[in-house]
Amino acid sequence: MKSVRQVALDVQRGDTSALSVLEESLAHIRARNDELNVFLYVDEDGARATANAVDERVARGEDAGTLAGVPVALKDNLCQRDIPTTCSSKILEGWRPPYNATVVERLLLAGAVPVGKTNLDEFAMGSSTENSAFGPTKNPLDTSRVPGGSSGGSAAAVAADMTPLALGSDTGGSIRQPAALCGLIGVKPTYGLVSRYGLVAFASSLDQIGPLTKTVTDAAMALEAIAGHDPFDSTSLPEPSPSLVAHVEDGVAGKRIGVVRELIDGADEEVVASVERAVEVLKEAGATIVELSVPEFRLGLSAYYLIAPAEASSNLARFDGVRYGLRVNGDDVTAMMEATRTAGFGEEVKRRIMLGTYALSAGYYDAYYGQALKVRTLTIDAFRRAYREADLLLGATTPSVAFEFGSKTADPMAMYLSDVFTIPSNLSGEPAISIPFGTGEAGLPIGVQLLGPGRSEGQLFAGARVLEIADGRS
Amino acid sequence: MPGLRREDVAHVAKLARLTMSEAELDKFTEQLGQVLEHASDMNALDLEGVVPTAHPFGLINVVRDDERRPCLDHDVVIAMAPDAEDGRFAVPRILGEAP
Numbered sequence: 206m207k208s209v210r211q212v213a214l215d216v217q218r219g220d221t222s223a224l225s226v227l228e229e230s231l232a233h234i235r236a237r238n239d240e241l242n243v244f245l246y247v248d249e250d251g252a253r254a255t256a257n258a259v260d261e262r263v264a265r266g267e268d269a270g271t272l273a274g275v276p277v278a279l280k281d282n283l284c285q286r287d288i289p290t291t292c293s294s295k296i297l298e299g300w301r302p303p304y305n306a307t308v309v310e311r312l313l314l315a316g317a318v319p320v321g322k323t324n325l326d327e328f329a330m331g332s333s334t335e336n337s338a339f340g341p342t343k344n345p346l347d348t349s350r351v352p353g354g355s356s357g358g359s360a361a362a363v364a365a366d367m368t369p370l371a372l373g374s375d376t377g378g379s380i381r382q383p384a385a386l387c388g389l390i391g392v393k394p395t396y397g398l399v400s401r402y403g404l405v406a407f408a409s410s411l412d413q414i415g416p417l418t419k420t421v422t423d424a425a426m427a428l429e430a431i432a433g434h435d436p437f438d439s440t441s442l443p444e445p446s447p448s449l450v451a452h453v454e455d456g457v458a459g460k461r462i463g464v465v466r467e468l469i470d471g472a473d474e475e476v477v478a479s480v481e482r483a484v485e486v487l488k489e490a491g492a493t494i495v496e497l498s499v500p501e502f503r504l505g506l507s508a509y510y511l512i513a514p515a516e517a518s519s520n521l522a523r524f525d526g527v528r529y530g531l532r533v534n535g536d537d538v539t540a541m542m543e544a545t546r547t548a549g550f551g552e553e554v555k556r557r558i559m560l561g562t563y564a565l566s567a568g569y570y571d572a573y574y575g576q577a578l579k580v581r582t583l584t585i586d587a588f589r590r591a592y593r594e595a596d597l598l599l600g601a602t603t604p605s606v607a608f609e610f611g612s613k614t615a616d617p618m619a620m621y622l623s624d625v626f627t628i629p630s631n632l633s634g635e636p637a638i639s640i641p642f643g644t645g646e647a648g649l650p651i652g653v654q655l656l657g658p659g660r661s662e663g664q665l666f667a668g669a670r671v672l673e674i675a676d677g678r679s
Numbered sequence: 680m681p682g683l684r685r686e687d688v689a690h691v692a693k694l695a696r697l698t699m700s701e702a703e704l705d706k707f708t709e710q711l712g713q714v715l716e717h718a719s720d721m722n723a724l725d726l727e728g729v730v731p732t733a734h735p736f737g738l739i740n741v742v743r744d745d746e747r748r749p750c751l752d753h754d755v756v757i758a759m760a761p762d763a764e765d766g767r768f769a770v771p772r773i774l775g776e777a778p
Binding site for chain 1: 688692694695711713729768771773
């Protein structure tokens with residue numbers, strides 16, 4: 206498929222129709238969806254109606270929007286009115302939300318065409334999409350391997366050329382890790398930049414929605430379209446959202462880039478080599494390289510795997526068989542709730558609910574949850590110190606290239622450790638971007654990560670663009 | 680910090696409204712124990728005086744103007760319920776049998 210930028214240009218100019226772009230997208234989905242299990246639901250009729258409306262706007266000479274005619278895949282934890290939204294969980298199977306998430310409203314306003322809902326680890330809990338109640342998604346680049354997770358379906362949709370744009374959500378790396386494993390750009394924006402209204406909550410102090418695309422410019426265009434204050438999300442930043450596309454070609458001349466040892470140590474040799482080559486490229490482009498050590502980042506994993514489950518255990522209390530979704534009957538209301546939750550949730554979700562409930566329970570709250578919140582403060586303070594010495598930080602996105610199915614499912618801790626480089630940005634609420642840079646084992650893509658202070662997305666895109674050009678992907 | 684015991688896991692399952700088989704209790708005791716063991720690296724830290732962070736940008740509270748606004752239609756919401764009666768959510772008995 207053409208890029209987001211090219212589709213929008215062509216459709217705006219009337220060189221092609223939104224409908225013909227959509228039909229190409231649908232043909233690609235039909236060709237490989239059975240094999241890859243990317244989409245849980247494809248809304249062919251609704252998408253055609255949306256595409257037609259875009260074409261009518263163009264025909265009338267109206268502004269068709271910055272994403273005119275761009276087919277977009279939505280992670281299935283984002284609500285779209287009357288379209289099944291499952292979170293890849295049996296507890297929500299068949300549920301159709303009565304409203305649109307704010308990001309869906311903004312995509313529609315920008316002229317984009319939502320085509321369907323993509324597979325994920327149940328309730329976004331996982332790093333491989335193996336935790337979906339509807340079967341795993343396969344990595345389009347090597348079907349014996351995972352696409353990453355939890356936004357694995359969204360990453361696979363773009364990697365398999367089904368849509369040029371997908372939205373995911375990132376609580377501990379769930380956009381950046383699958384982007385790295387599928388060779389894509391993945392952005393975790395500043396906390397509050399994108400409204401979460403209509404995103405099914407996992408860990409509310411960490412969740413952010415962001416784009417997955419093949420190019421940096423496409424990601425900037427998409428993020429610009431969905432960012433901005435929303436009165437429906439009380440954590441939404443009140444300031445107007447900045448222009449991002451305008452900064453893509455800014456370069457990195459004069460910028461100080463901190464290479465963080467803790468965002469590299471423990472990664473496979475080929476991943477380390479990619480980061481080292483990225484350092485050379487950025488230096489060549491005029492950046493000053495600073496070597497940094499931020500030991501607090503290592504502690505982030507421990508804090509995260511208490512904070513995120515604690516918030517999840519609270520957020521997922523709403524799935525009780527009373528107001529929507531699955532109900533399994535019982536003799537009294539408590540028995541009904543237990544039977545519903547036991548049948549409806551998969552193993553990983555239960556594991557996190559249990560962990561979170563334990564961390565919040567009487568007698569353990571201070572020792573676990575309270576301690577984790579303090580470590581979160583240490584992580585944020587460590588970022589602040591690092592940003593006194595550097596404008597942006599650089600590291601790996603993941604310790605390895607895409608791994609094989611089943612290789613980590615028996616050992617939850619091993620799976621959790623694959624998030625070690627992405628978690629710090631979620632704890633601090635600051636933005637980060639994964640950029641494909643070089644390849645490793647079996648020709649599979651490697652992702653490097655740029656991190657920046659709050660609202661530095663423009664600078665991150667500029668840095669990512671330098672790496673994109675050097676990697677031979679104009 | 681004490682190690683996680685099987686009876687702790689059983690208690691937590693009850694709090695979380697989940698039913699666990701004997702095999703699941705064994706498995707979760709081991710796996711959750713490993714995560715908590717990993718988290719024990721935080722205990723080595725001196726966190727005296729460190730202020731906990733619950734929200735990345737320290738938002739305190741956000742309120743909107745107190746005025747009526749449109750919201751979801753009552754019938755639409757009730758239509759999603761697994762069971763409803765007279766426009767209200769219906770659930771199995773909550774308290775013991777009436778005398």
